[in-house]
Amino acid sequence: MSIMRLENVKYAYVTGKPVLRGISEELEAGKIYAILGPSGCGKTTLLSLLGGLDSPISGKIYFAEQDIEQDGLMKHRREHVSFIFQSYNLIDYLTPVENVALTSRLPALPVLQKLGLTREEAKRNVLKLSGGQQQRVAIARALTSEAPVILADEPTGNLDENTAAEIVELLKQSAHQMNKCVVVVTHSHELAEQADVIFKLHKGNMQVLNRY
Amino acid sequence: MNLSKRAFLYVIRKRGKSLLLILIFFIIASLVLCGLASLEAERNKSHELRGTTGAGFTIKAKERWGDSENDGSGNFSNVAETKPLSKKMIEKIMSIDGIKAYNANFPTVLAFYDEDGTPYRNDYNDVDPDSSDYPLNLFQGNSCTNTEYAAWFLNRKIALTEGRHITKSDQNTIIISDKLAKRLGLKLGDKISAVINPQEDDPYVTLTIVGLFEVLADEEDPQNSLDSMTLNDLYGGYSYNWFTDMKSMETLNKNYSDGKDSLEESCNLTDFYVNDPKNLERIMQAVQDIKGIDWDDYELIANDEVYERAGDSMSKISSLIRTLMIIIVAISMCIVTLLLTLWVRSRMHETGILLAAGITKISILLQYILEIMLLALCSIPLAYVCSRWIAEGIGRMLGETGVIVTTQHLALVCSFGIPLLIAAVLLSSIPMMRLSPKEILTKTN
Numbered sequence: 001m002s003i004m005r006l007e008n009v010k011y012a013y014v015t016g017k018p019v020l021r022g023i024s025e026e027l028e029a030g031k032i033y034a035i036l037g038p039s040g041c042g043k044t045t046l047l048s049l050l051g052g053l054d055s056p057i058s059g060k061i062y063f064a065e066q067d068i069e070q071d072g073l074m075k076h077r078r079e080h081v082s083f084i085f086q087s088y089n090l091i092d093y094l095t096p097v098e099n100v101a102l103t104s105r106l107p108a109l110p111v112l113q114k115l116g117l118t119r120e121e122a123k124r125n126v127l128k129l130s131g132g133q134q135q136r137v138a139i140a141r142a143l144t145s146e147a148p149v150i151l152a153d154e155p156t157g158n159l160d161e162n163t164a165a166e167i168v169e170l171l172k173q174s175a176h177q178m179n180k181c182v183v184v185v186t187h188s189h190e191l192a193e194q195a196d197v198i199f200k201l202h203k204g205n206m207q208v209l210n211r212y
Numbered sequence: 213m214n215l216s217k218r219a220f221l222y223v224i225r226k227r228g229k230s231l232l233l234i235l236i237f238f239i240i241a242s243l244v245l246c247g248l249a250s251l252e253a254e255r256n257k258s259h260e261l262r263g264t265t266g267a268g269f270t271i272k273a274k275e276r277w278g279d280s281e282n283d284g285s286g287n288f289s290n291v292a293e294t295k296p297l298s299k300k301m302i303e304k305i306m307s308i309d310g311i312k313a314y315n316a317n318f319p320t321v322l323a324f325y326d327e328d329g330t331p332y333r334n335d336y337n338d339v340d341p342d343s344s345d346y347p348l349n350l351f352q353g354n355s356c357t358n359t360e361y362a363a364w365f366l367n368r369k370i371a372l373t374e375g376r377h378i379t380k381s382d383q384n385t386i387i388i389s390d391k392l393a394k395r396l397g398l399k400l401g402d403k404i405s406a407v408i409n410p411q412e413d414d415p416y417v418t419l420t421i422v423g424l425f426e427v428l429a430d431e432e433d434p435q436n437s438l439d440s441m442t443l444n445d446l447y448g449g450y451s452y453n454w455f456t457d458m459k460s461m462e463t464l465n466k467n468y469s470d471g472k473d474s475l476e477e478s479c480n481l482t483d484f485y486v487n488d489p490k491n492l493e494r495i496m497q498a499v500q501d502i503k504g505i506d507w508d509d510y511e512l513i514a515n516d517e518v519y520e521r522a523g524d525s526m527s528k529i530s531s532l533i534r535t536l537m538i539i540i541v542a543i544s545m546c547i548v549t550l551l552l553t554l555w556v557r558s559r560m561h562e563t564g565i566l567l568a569a570g571i572t573k574i575s576i577l578l579q580y581i582l583e584i585m586l587l588a589l590c591s592i593p594l595a596y597v598c599s600r601w602i603a604e605g606i607g608r609m610l611g612e613t614g615v616i617v618t619t620q621h622l623a624l625v626c627s628f629g630i631p632l633l634i635a636a637v638l639l640s641s642i643p644m645m646r647l648s649p650k651e652i653l654t655k656t657n
Contacts (some may be wrong), residue, residue, distance in 0.1 A: 045650075053568055054650035077649075078570025087657045089565045093225040094218075101213045103569045125225070 002026035003148060003181045004050060009059035011045055019045050021204035022059065029148060032175040032182040034195035036209070041201045043185040044086070044153055050183060051083055051151045052076040063149075082145035084152035088138040090126045096137040097122050104144035111140045115170075116163060131158045139167055143174060150174060152184045156191060168194050215575050219582040229555070233584075234591045236551060240544040241595035241625055242602065247537040248621040249603040253614040254530050267489030267516035269496050270363050271297060271305075273480035274509055294480045295509045302482065304502050310486050310495045315361035317354045317481035318461055321447060322454070324349050324396075325405040325416075332396050332404070336448030351392075352447040353454030355461030357476060359387060359423075361485040362455065366515045368428055370450055375400050375423030382457040386419035390426050391451040400424060406456075408464050415467075417460050427451045489516055549636045556580060556640040563644055564652030573645050577638065584633050592629070596622050 004027040011020040019042040027033060027050075037043050048054045049061060052073035061068050068076040082103060083089075090099045096117060100108035112122045115136040117129075126134055135158050142150050152171065156164035168191055175182040175196070184195065192198050198209040223230050273294035297305075297316075306314060324332040331349030356362050360377040364370045370389070378385050386404060393399060400421055407416045431449040462475045469475065486495050496512060559580065566576050600617045607615030644652065 048650045051568070053653070054648045074567075074570060074572055076570075077568060083568055085568075085653070085657075089561075089568065089653065089657070091562055091565055093222050098213060098221065102566075102571075 003029040003064060005062040005065070006050075007060045007062065009046075009049060009056045009061060011042070011049060011054075011056050018204055020049075020056070020206075023206045024059075025199070025206060027149075027181050027183065029181045030175055030179045031196040032172055032184065032194070033197045033199065034192035035183065035185045035199045035201055035206075036187070036189070036192055037201035042204065043201050046201065046206075047151050047153055047183065047185050050149070051081045080147055081149045081151055082142040082147040084138050084142045084150065084155045086153040086157060088131075088134045090134055090137055090141075092125075092127050094126065095123050096126055096129070096133075096140070099126060099137055100141045100144055103141055104146070106144045106146075108140060108144060111144050112137065115140050115166070132160070132163065135159060136163070136167075139170070143170060148180055150180055150182045152182065154186055155184060156186070156188065164188075164191070215579040216582060219579045219586065222579075222583050223586045229558075230587055233551070233555070233587045236547065237588055237591035238595045238598075240540075240548065241592050241629065242599040243540050244537075244544065244625050244629075245595060245599035245617045245621050246603050246606060246615075247533070247540055248624060249599070249615050249617045250533050250606065251530075251537060252618075252621070253607065253616070254533055256614055267492050267514075268361065268363075268366050268483055268485040269492065269499070269515055270481060270483045270513045271499075272511045272513060273297070274511055276509075295506075296477055296479050297482050297505075297510075298477055299474070301502075301505055302476075304504065305484060305499055308495055308498045308502075310488065310491045311484050312487045313358060313361045313485045315356050315358040315483045315485075316458070316476045316479035317356055317362065317483065318458070318465075318475055318479045319352065319354045319481070320408065320461070320465070321350050321352045322406040322408060322456075322464065323410050324351055325407075327403055327405065327418075329405070334447060334452060335395070336452050350447055351452055351454055353456065354481075355456045355458050355475070357458050359455045361483050363481075363483045363515050364450065365425075366483065366485065370425045370427050370429070372423055373426045375421070377423060378455060378457045380458065382422070383459040384417060384419055385422045385457045385460065387423035387425060387455040388421060389451040389453070390424045392454075393421070393424055406460075406464065408468070412467065415463055417463050419456055419460060423455075483515065492516055545632065548633065549639070552584070552633070552636040553640040556637060556644065560644055560652055561656035564649050564656055567649040568653065577641055577645075580637050580641065581634055584637055585630070588630065588633060592622070592626060595625075 006023050006025045006027075009020055009023045010018070012018045023046070035043050035046065045054075049056055052061075052068055055069060055073070063071070063076060063080050068080075090096075091102065094102070096112055097108045100112065109119065109122055113119070117133060117136060121129060121133060126137060129137070135155070139152075139155055142152065150171070155171070156167050159167060171182050171184065172194060174180045184191065186192055199206050200209045273296050276293045302314060302316075305311065326332060332351075333348050334351055354362065356378060357380045358377065359365060360379075365372070365377075372387070373390060375387070378387060386406075388398070388404075398404070398421060400423070402421050404419050404421065405416050406419055408414045427450040429450060431451065458475055462469070465475060469478070484499075486492055492514060496514065500507060500512065563576055567573070596617065603615045603617045647655075
């Protein structure tokens, strides 16, 4: 059964250039989805719309068959989705533990340690961490969230191979074991191949490349 | 994590920004507090001035000259008639709100003698005593119901330096100038024997000196030589004048009384003293509106020279302080608004993240407001303590003791300042809050 559904979603930039030309698709809980496509094709935009960060110019997006706009985008962001941003988007005056605590009531330290941060690093100001460490904090923030949908934009972009593999494994666990719906935007075909469904976004249209 | 924890963490971890804002709030609050203290000190001084400069007005009975009369031997003379204020008229005037007291004046000329009967010489006209038949011991002055409210004292032409004023209940009392006392070898407590006309069978009265005054006006100034309280300038200016009580004058004037019960009803000059010089015009208008007084018979003269002079400089200072305060407040508001706009703008990225995390706009705004309140809480009490010290210094510099920052000033600063800060944060946040989280994050990433 679908947890999220897109119904003829269209989006254009302020300049008028169309980005998404009517996308209809269903996303199920317990699966991991990968979205591939060239730079600037609208992958991040699609993720933003799924996450309620913006609104389509036409069409609807449903969560549990409720129109997210009617239900309230704020509520959708708070209760239904959690983000892993490409540029981490951490609060600069908070520690990793405190950044995770922004969206989660679960203990942050074990997850951070699992992702390779030491206790000391977890209590340091985030600006004093490396890019890779900051990305792990952003991932931890999403993984500890109780939201049933995880939206990840290039989650392994700044990570080494081993850590990237660990992250992918965690995302798969979130989907298959915790029954979350995980949507990942990526350039990495290796990561995409780990997904249950691969979408390709091209010239505003989305098609399924593979279903596993 | 709740908004108050986020606010607290921001304030303590962004030390540089926090300290900068604390410093700016501190400077502005101190300036405003000192300004308020100065304004209040000036207001109090003004109020004090109004209460002590003794403004009032004089009602003078106009002289109406009758037809010339032939005395039978070819000499023609005419007599001026006046209509002094009656007791009833004075009561009506005194019933007007704002009039504090009055003084009736009866000017005349008295001859002065010492206790041995030797005449005191009036050396004003410098006449050779051996060649003149003219009585040289004549001095002019006024008997009063209350010398404290006599026009010369009110207008600060003269000021009491020793002893006390004469009141309605006094008898056998006199006030002279310190210069005259020195010239005649007299001091407080000494006695003068006085009579209106020593060549007639007029009664003598022994008067005790109960007060001495100094002359503040310029006696050489022609404008000061003759005014409503003097008969003529033959007997000298302010320093040659005297004041006595009405009871003594009733005795002295026995042979010349026109049958009236009280000499007060023969006074052509009555001075009235008001509580607040600011109300003088209104009160004088109210006096003129009294029914039963024919104003064709009287002249109404304002006595507010001193207040006008002092009030002028006070109002200039007051105006300056008020202008400075307006400038300080206006500039402060601009600085605070600009600063908070920049401060909120610098939080744009954070706002986008918080919105993306599902934190409501209200929660974010409340967090920012709480942060500013925490900073204000640090700076305002500090400003209060320092401004008390600064205000004291300003007061010492200006020779004033009343420049004090009070808790009322603090309350005023808080009650206007805090809503202003909140408004500045809200206004600065509006443009940002209108954007979607995606737009914010796109702009800031």
